[in-house]
Amino acid sequence: MTDFHKRTWFRAAALSVVAAALIVGCGKKEEPKPAPAAEAPKAEPLKIAFAYVGPVGDGGWTFAHDNARKAIEAEFGDKVKTTFTESVSESADAERNFRDMVAQGNKLIFGTTFGYMEPMLKVAADSKDVKFEHATGFKQADNMRTYDSRTYEGAYMAGVIAGKMTKTNTLGVVASIPIPEVVRNINSFTLGAQSVNPKIKTKVVWVNEWFNPPKETEAATSLINSGADILFQNTDSPAVLKTAEAKGKRAFGWDSDMTAYGPKAHLASSVINWAPYYIKATREALEGKWVGGTGVWWGVKEGAIDIVSIAEDVPAETKTKIDEIKAGLKDGSFAIWKGPLVDNTGKTLLKKDEVADDKFLSGVLFYVKGVEGKVPGGDKK
Secondary structure: OOOHHHHHHHHHHHHHHHHHHHHHHHHHOOOOOOOOOOEEEEOOOOEEEEEOOOHHHHOOOOHHHHHHHHHHHHHHHHHHEEEOOOOOOHHHHHHHHHHHHHOOOEEEEEEEEEEHHHHHHHHHHHHHOOOOEEOOOOEOOOEEEEEEEHHHHHHHHHHHHHHHHHHOEEEEEEEEOHHHHHHHHHHHHHHHHHHHOOOOOEEEEEEOOOOHHHHHEEEHHHHHHHHOOOEEEEOOOHHHHHHHOOOOOOOEEEEEHHHHHHHOOOOEEEEOOOHHHHHHHHHHHOOOOOOOEEEEEOOOHHOEEEEEOOOOOOHHHHHHHHHHHHHHHHHHHOOEOOOOOOOOOEEEOOOOOOOOOOHHHHHOOEEOOOOOOOOHHHOOO
């Protein structure tokens, strides 16, 4: 075989091998690639709605609730979606708003004032798959519970400061609605003041609304004209503090820190922190642990009540006393409502060393000694 023929033969053989390899390769099936894992469907956020009795900019009660709503969002992020409706009146309007909230798919609904109790009960009975939370009330259902703050603890501490700072020994209170919650705060404020100044007397003007700045201003002016040099309030706007500022008197913030509304007049602010409870209730709803038919009443002990921004001219010993009261309320060693205690007619309410229980406190519709006048409707109890 010549060299030429040898080279031709080897080339042909090589081409045959390559061809065979290609034929085998073409017949081989590729292994199927695994399909990408399907993403788990994202859970829908828990829809939470709030009904507010006043505007979020009231600087007091509703402002405090809205701060707690924002705390829920900060705590749970995209697991929740919150909305609110402000200035919902305590009337048929409340029921309509609650029904709208249910229709919008909200599964946790907060009503933030006493007058929402009956409307919320009615809507809760028709919406068993929705969880309802009512502030300051006492009626409950399987899917509705109550929550409240011991505002009287903050009122008492404000009273201690007022009793020390007054020059006329006359205090004034602008009051909202004559229900036990408000009357209890007026009395506690007076008891706190009397604990450091037995000469204290308290005058009260009722405006019969939670939020009405013009009426609050008028009431505050009336109290100042009748001799009160320090004002307290159980209303929702900073109008009382503003009036004290304008007239050269002193006053307190209520529900939220109101220092900015009257920095010269401001003695301290009794504040409510609703965030701990709102976060607790939301977590229970998210985890399926929410239980209706119950209620809580939180105060200094649970971090729900405090007195803040105490004025610089308040004596150091008074500030120390406030710290001691806070510590006592936290550990249970101090009781605000403790005998001997009489009302302003001389009737004994608590005997010596007797401590009021929550049932007693929940039914306060009388004035303690030192508060002038009568509770509107108190004699009908």
